[in-house]
Amino acid sequence: MQKFPGFVYNYTMLTLGVLASGRGSNFQSIVDNIESGFLRAKIVVLITDNPDAYALERAKKHNIESIVLKPKDFPDKNTYYAHIADELEKRGVELVILAGFMRVVGKALIDRYRNKIMNIHPALLPSFPGLHGQKQAVDYGVKISGCTVHFVDEGMDTGAIIIQAAVPVYHDDTEETLSERILKQEHKIFPYAIKLYAEGRISVDGRKVIIKGDQKDSLLINPPPAAT
């Protein structure tokens, strides 16, 4: 059991389902944090919309069941996301993790997992939503950017914010250099947000996410240690 100053939270094993479209480094960081004992959770399924996603290799390596579901094999968006919800529910998934899932999730899934779907976004929302959050930050010329873990609602990256981490943006940054700096923080805050959820420390009041305990736990300017 990980100890935080002043807190020792006991919790049972949380069942996770992960949706990813590509490389899967965030998926890997969650796997690593489970394997290191930082996070008491079990990933029961990886679902991808992309048969070539490297995340599939990672799942195989860690004996995690994976399913490829392509939207074009379904009559419409509603049926697609209802099917994903069925697959998740069938396996007892309690929290859905969007780890680089590059689609706007349909209402059919959101309705069945309201405030139980977390997404990671590579910018400080509500700035720079949508695709290429890092390039948007470089092009705009902001001096600070970062990443956000938020609950998923019907909008594009508009759901209630759980945790953010800030990183500097330098004048000679490119999309690639900034992405690399942000990604390091993503790999810390995503497992940490899941841990807070698993510990029952997260509640949602309208747009606001309240973290039980120390408020600074959601202001990760100096993220706590995680396995990666």
Ligand code: GAR
């Ligand atoms: C991450 O940077 C994640 O924040 C971003 O895609 C990357 C996936 O990397 N997600 C979005 O832009 C969602 N709008 P990964 O596959 O290595 O985890």
